[in-house]
Amino acid sequence: MKKSQLVILGTAITFFIACNFYLILKEDSKISRSVFIEHWSSVEKQDLKKTLKTEGLIVPSEEHFIYFDDQNGAFKQFLVKEGEQITPGTPLFEYETFQYEKEKETMENRRDLLNDQIVSLEDHIDELTSYITGLEIDASQEKKENKDNTYFASIVEMDKEIYNKELEKALLEKEYDAIDQQLEELQEEENRLTVISSYTGTITKIQDSLANPIISIHSETPSVQGTLTEEEVSMVESGMDASIYRKHDGEKFTGTITQVLHHPMNTPKLNEDSNYLFTIGLEGENESLLSGNHVDAYVTLEELKDVITVSSHSLLKKNHAYVLNSSGKIEKRKLELGLEVNKLYEIQSGLTENEKIVLHPGEVHIRNNSPFITPLQIGEVNKKALKNMTKSELAKYTLLGFLSR
Incomplete structure (x- = not known):
């Protein structure tokens, strides 16, 4: 080949390559350029918890207070000490009880006397009843005509006495029941003079001055x-x-x-x-x-449990992300965001688990639907894989590496 022809061929090849470089590198060029994506991550599910510190x-x-009421009587003594552990039923303090004890003793003595009188009347009534029974037995053994007026008069008189004794007994029993009821009421009143706890806990304060609350x-x-x-x-x-x-x-x-x-x-x-x-x-x-x-x-x-999340580092204009789709293109998507915790957002719609998204998208010049390449993972490259590639594939990927930015 003549020298002039070689010059013409070299010039044509150089012009052709320069034109292609211009078209590829021109900002508004319609020719797709591969974008080098150095940082990307997979979309994952995780838990989000928003807290307030x-x-x-x-x-x-709980705190409980015990009060002293001087209308119940004079204060006698505390039955617990500060720091003491108590349970329901523990006696806490007492009122003076001498007036109630004196009244109780008087009532009990009167009740015992009434009981003795009632027992005596019952014995007397039993004796009269037995005597009448004896007279009736004796009279039945005699002939009817032999009964005189003295017999009938005795029976009537003893019946009258039994009636009077039973009436007296009934009055004594009524008084006895009344005193018994008063003693029960007095016992209830006496029980109230010892104040007991309804709570489980610790005595933290006792007011010796009796200023309420005293416990x-x-x-x-x-x-x-x-x-x-x-x-x-x-x-x-x-x-x-x-x-x-x-x-x-x-x-x-x-x-x-x-x-x-x-x-x-x-x-x-x-x-x-x-x-x-x-x-x-x-x-x-x-x-x-x-x-x-x-x-x-x-x-x-x-x-929130097990929700799709992305970091704020993956967001563009707060609610968009660049997705590296399965077609080898970069896809700009609008996202619907939910709960945010420490710059981690819940994705309510727009992404699915395991999709790949670009990190720090604002730092990379990206066009929607542009093809992309990612860094070579040296650990995943081996001689066998290189041998299986054709010369045209090697040339293609080498040229793409030079032309991408």
Whole structure:
């Protein structure tokens, strides 16, 4: 081949390659260019939990107060001490009982006397009844005509005496029952003079001055109390789960919001923020918690199980993502987002599990429906795979590597 022909051929080839490079690299070119995607990830399912962190203090779940009533009598003595463990039925304190004891003794003596009188009357009535029976037996053995008026007069007189004795006995029995009833009432009154506990817990305060409440009782069951801000109180509701971590050792406990007060703890002031009290009831083993322990509380505001999620690093303009589809193209998709926790979003629609999406899409120049390539995974390349490729395939992928950006 002549030298001039070689020059012409070389110039033509150079021009052809330059034109192709221009068309490929031109910004508004209609020729598709492969996009090199260095960072991408798979769409996964996981749990999302949105929590509110606050602080709290371990306090008794219940506090009970016992009062002294001077209308029940004079105070006699306490029957418990501070720090003592008590149960329902434990005597707490006593009123003076001397007036009741004196009245009770008088009534019991009168009741015993009435009982003796009733027994004596019953014996006398039995004797009269037996005597009449004896007369009737003797009279039946005699002839009727031999009965005189003295016999009949004796029978009538003894019947009258029996009637009177039975009447007297009935009156004594009535009085006896009345005194017995009064003694029962007096016993009930005396029982009230010893005040007993209805609760299980610990005596935390005794007022020797008799200022009410004279006894304070704390329950053995601990709970968590804390405060919420004006913004937080609208987010927290009774029944929400909570995780509790003791500050000095990080031990974890679980519980549930049992109360949220919607009136401020203190009198509201125009230039001060209001705070609202909340209580968490603890569950499971919590004997190691002591009143006064400081804790961190994480209240679960919302929780989702096994949902499709993506990181904010994969989002473009807040609700779009670039998907690396099975056709080898980059597909721009609009997403419907749900719950957000620490820059991790629930995907309600727009993505399915295991789809591949571009990370940091704002850092890469991408056109919708552009083909893409990803970094070569050296660990997955072997000699056998290279030998099985044709020369045209090697040339094709090598050229794509040079032309992609």
